[in-house]
Amino acid sequence: xxxxxxxxxxxxxxxxxxxxxxxxxxxxGEIVTIVGPNGSGKSSLLRALIGAIxxxxxxxxxxxxxxxxxxxxTLHIDPTLPMTARRFLSLPRRHATADLDxxxxxxxxxxxxxxxxxxxxxxxxxxxxxxxxxxxxPDLLILDEATQGLxxxxxxxxxxxxxxxxxxxxxxxxMVSHELHVVMSASDRVICLNGHICCEGKPEVVVSAPEYRAxxxxxxxxxxxxxxHRHDHDHHHDHTCDHDHEAAE
Amino acid sequence: xxxxxxxFRAALAGLGVAIAAAPLGCFVVWRRMAYFGDAxxxxxxxxxxxxxxFSMSVFAGALVVALVMALTVxxxxxxxxxxxxxxxxxAHSALAFGLVAVSxxxxxxxxxxxxxxxxxxxxxxPDLLIIWGGAVxxxxxxVWRWQALLTATxxxxxxxxxxxDPKREQLVLTLALALVxxxxxxxxxxxxxxxxxxxxxxxxxxxxxxxxxxxxxAVLIACLSxxxxxxxxxxxxxxxxxxxxxxxALIFALTNLFxxxxxxxx
Numbered sequence: 001x002x003x004x005x006x007x008x009x010x011x012x013x014x015x016x017x018x019x020x021x022x023x024x025x026x027x028x029g030e031i032v033t034i035v036g037p038n039g040s041g042k043s044s045l046l047r048a049l050i051g052a053i054x055x056x057x058x059x060x061x062x063x064x065x066x067x068x069x070x071x072x073x074t075l076h077i078d079p080t081l082p083m084t085a086r087r088f089l090s091l092p093r094r095h096a097t098a099d100l101d102x103x104x105x106x107x108x109x110x111x112x113x114x115x116x117x118x119x120x121x122x123x124x125x126x127x128x129x130x131x132x133x134x135x136x137x138p139d140l141l142i143l144d145e146a147t148q149g150l151x152x153x154x155x156x157x158x159x160x161x162x163x164x165x166x167x168x169x170x171x172x173x174x175m176v177s178h179e180l181h182v183v184m185s186a187s188d189r190v191i192c193l194n195g196h197i198c199c200e201g202k203p204e205v206v207v208s209a210p211e212y213r214a215x216x217x218x219x220x221x222x223x224x225x226x227x228x229h230r231h232d233h234d235h236h237h238d239h240t241c242d243h244d245h246e247a248a249e
Numbered sequence: 250x251x252x253x254x255x256x257f258r259a260a261l262a263g264l265g266v267a268i269a270a271a272p273l274g275c276f277v278v279w280r281r282m283a284y285f286g287d288a289x290x291x292x293x294x295x296x297x298x299x300x301x302x303f304s305m306s307v308f309a310g311a312l313v314v315a316l317v318m319a320l321t322v323x324x325x326x327x328x329x330x331x332x333x334x335x336x337x338x339x340a341h342s343a344l345a346f347g348l349v350a351v352s353x354x355x356x357x358x359x360x361x362x363x364x365x366x367x368x369x370x371x372x373x374x375p376d377l378l379i380i381w382g383g384a385v386x387x388x389x390x391x392v393w394r395w396q397a398l399l400t401a402t403x404x405x406x407x408x409x410x411x412x413x414d415p416k417r418e419q420l421v422l423t424l425a426l427a428l429v430x431x432x433x434x435x436x437x438x439x440x441x442x443x444x445x446x447x448x449x450x451x452x453x454x455x456x457x458x459x460x461x462x463x464x465x466x467a468v469l470i471a472c473l474s475x476x477x478x479x480x481x482x483x484x485x486x487x488x489x490x491x492x493x494x495x496x497x498a499l500i501f502a503l504t505n506l507f508x509x510x511x512x513x514x515x
Contacts, residue, residue: 052409070410077403080450081279082457092400092411114458142410 069133263475294347367490455508
């Protein structure tokens with residue numbers, strides 16, 4: 001069953017076309033990961049899916065009554081806004097205290113309900129964010145680089161939790177991630193984005209696609225090597241994709 | 250009848266403004282809209298001038314101009330303008346145009362002080378009706394939209410993902426702000442309305458663990474300031490509106506001192 005579908009979607013920021021001709025569908029229960037260099041339109045695509053930006057062209061169709069759980073890349077809570085972890089879970093809809101405590105326990109944070117969000121560590125904060133997104137029992141969980149700023153064990157634990165959640169709720173998961181080694185092991189499908197969809201498919205298929213290699217480097221050393229070199233390689237490639245990279249910035 | 254006592258009417262008027270301005274003020278603080286409140290309030294003096302010129306209700310004139318100003322600012326925000334500069338320009342030019350407009354009117358120059366600093370002791374029974382009508386409407390809006398407003402305040406993407414349109418919630422706040430400005434003119438005057446929005450909320454912050462608690466404590470502090478200010482201005486023979494704001498400011502200093510002193514040593 002298709003939860004969300006885009007057809008020929010173009011997204012523009014002012015005069016810049018950030019994304020063009022995006023056709024994608026997300027089906028119930030699958031884990032789909034979007035990879036791509038900075039400025040490739042990953043976050044724009046997620047924002048179009050949740051309805052925060054309107055595509056300049058094309059359509060985004062959500063299944064009727066679709067419940068989306070969304071975990072943004074960062075969430076800045078103004079220091080003037082007092083917010084306990086338990087209160088945060090009751091947004092946008094209120095829930096019974098027992099349910100909130102249960103959710104915190106499942107998130108592995110049983111003792112933190114009265115703690116201010118501002119006082120949580122990065123990992124705790126993201127787990128509370130995930131717990132909040134799950135309160136509505138979403139059909140589709142959307143995560144935008146949710147493990148940014150977490151250390152290796154922290155992000156590994158976070159992805160284990162997502163796998164658990166998918167198993168328990170049967171929801172689809174759509175995430176943007178830079179951690180290619182995790183992506184490759186945890187995703188059913190990978191979408192490689194760079195101003196348009198360069199290639200997509202099962203992780204092992206995508207890794208060997210020329211479009212993917214053009215962006216993330218070559219070699220069969222596996223995603224882990226690519227991940228390690230992420231900071232010092234640039235995106236020179238042999239232009240197997242016929243698009244303008246400047247436009248994607 | 251007790252409403253015939255001008256002090257009692259003044260107290261009721263002060264409380265009416267307090268219960269509406271304080272919770273709305275929390276959102277103004279959380280969303281960093283302080284200048285936005287200023288601009289809207291200062292624009293209201295232009296509304297007062299227009300209302301006096303056309304012999305209309307001052308409330309209606311202030312409400313309409315405040316609403317136009319608030320909608321303009323709201324529309325401009327998020328379009329990449331340097332908002333603080335733009336708001337500063339709009340707030341003060343609206344005030345200046347209002348003052349100039351008032352000077353064209355014959356015979357109202359004496360009244361100007363009443364609109365700049367409020368004239369709570371001159372609140373009439375019909376004024377009371379309007380103040381409480383507006384206050385109840387603002388409270389209703391805030392309670393009705395509370396969860397959505399709070400979600401949109403945390404992040405617009407968070408709101409969109411939950412099917413909440415943050416632009417609509419912004420509109421609710423804009424409307425509430427114009428209402429508060431219109432009803433507060435008589436009580437504290439256009440120059441100090443923003444103070445009634447921001448100071449009680451800021452004073453409540455150190456005592457609050459949740460947004461709801463902050464809103465409730467802000468209401469208490471605002472009520473205390475209104476009654477205390479009225480009392481103090483009566484015994485000290487000082488202008489009432491500014492005295493109310495002074496009391497609120499003192500409470501702000503106290504609660505923040507309390508936070509500093511009660512903070513555990515690191």
